[in-house]
Amino acid sequence: MFAFKVAPALIAGNTVVLKSSEKAPLSSLKLASLMREAGLPPGVLNVVSGFGNPTGTAISLHMKIRKISFTGSVATGRKILKMAADSNLKNVSVELGGKSPAIIFEDADLDAAARYTHFSINHNSGQHCQANSRVLVQETIADAYIEKLQSLMNKVTIGDPSAAATFQGPQADMNQLANIQRLIVEASKDGKVVYGGKRHGSTGAFIEPTILKDIPSDSPAYKEEIFGPVVIVNTFKDEEEALSEANCTDYGLFSSLFTRDFQRAIRVAKTLEAGAVGINCSVPVRAVDMPVGGWKQSGMGRELSLHGLNMYTEFKTVFMKYGDDPASLAFRWHSGQEPNGMAP
The missing domain is CATH 3.40.309.10 (Aldehyde Dehydrogenase; Chain A, domain 2)
Known part of the structure; x- marks a missing residue:
């Protein structure tokens, strides 16, 4: 879970606050220590330990956190989605278990x-x-x-x-x-x-x-x-x-x-x-370059592959005008001038 979430978020250029499970906090702290030892700049990856309330709640309601990826129960996923809506409309992806x-x-x-x-x-x-x-x-x-x-x-x-x-x-x-x-x-x-x-x-x-x-x-x-x-x-x-x-x-x-x-x-x-x-196979047999995620109440969004990387970016559309401006052309035609050598 640490790798699924932290690696694409960092690759996409984000800084990260990771809350570990209160039932298994030590592996996340160890990995964070190793990443610091490997030369990751201070403040890029931040690991916090604690229970859902208050630690998870603080993350879900924080106005400067714009994206949450959560893996856990349906009940907790619902709470996170509500808190995201009540704060800054965070982008939320969740994997909420299965049957x-x-x-x-x-x-x-x-x-x-x-x-x-x-x-x-x-x-x-x-x-x-x-x-x-x-x-x-x-x-x-x-x-x-x-x-x-x-x-x-x-x-x-x-x-x-x-x-x-x-x-x-x-x-x-x-x-x-x-x-x-x-x-x-x-x-x-x-x-x-x-x-x-x-x-x-x-x-x-x-x-x-x-x-x-x-x-x-x-x-x-x-x-x-x-x-x-x-x-x-x-x-x-x-x-x-x-x-x-x-x-x-x-x-x-x-x-x-x-x-x-x-x-x-x-x-x-x-x-x-x-x-x-x-x-003719089952988990944990799978290709880690393929996306994983759920339908229905199993969640929203995908992890792994390029789909997992896209979760930590935002689409942006840029319109660029070059050459003669249409408004300027209309004015010149009306005035009898010849744009680009064409007759009015």
Whole structure:
């Protein structure tokens, strides 16, 4: 996030005030220290630490700040947009999370689909806004897919993230752990917990990799971004049903689909309501020279590529007149003079 926002802003010639997440402030301070050591002039990059209120509020309301790029929750994004309107009508771009689906058709490479969707929901402890948190599997292969996914999750090592053998570390804090546990409990009332679902150990904010199945679209676990290693697996009969469920959310950040049928891949990719679509792959596999951003309540604006650079510039149109002035020509013609050797 630091690189996504700071690099294009500086390249475009801006000075920057960056507010780090209160849950992870140290990496931003370290990077700022390294940039100062590398010779960045004082005052060009300024890192402030603190909570949304008052630190984020001060930035959002400041009359001399003209651009804000924010990544976080929908609730906070709404507050920032309101404060931007109440101050100096700042240009605001926001990425506000997702509930990203993956559609797996019966002709897909099932092993690859299981690997990609597993890594998508488990890397970084599931704390990734583009993660495939909803997997829609054609009903003829659902049992085989869940078996493969469960086998992969069973191999996950949970523990100290600084240990080389650890694959999944803790959640950001105990509040996030409690929120994940709440949503799993809600899901167990509406559907099934197929695998995991419990806190791991008795200390730290660790949660088991979790598979939920047959969760209805009105369940809190289905509607809210869980932001943890928890995946919902539902089934579908045909392409139309898969697309209907994939798009039945207020989010539209990322989608994946898995099929060997090229025509279907392109057709479905065009129909999915998402800012980015992975065909036979998922995040974090992507090209960083391509733009990312969301549709619907997943956000406004794009980061990365030239689109990301354009966010930190303003368009300007310049009109330039050269040669004889039209008003002067009209006067000379009326007076009988001959402009540019032409007869009046």
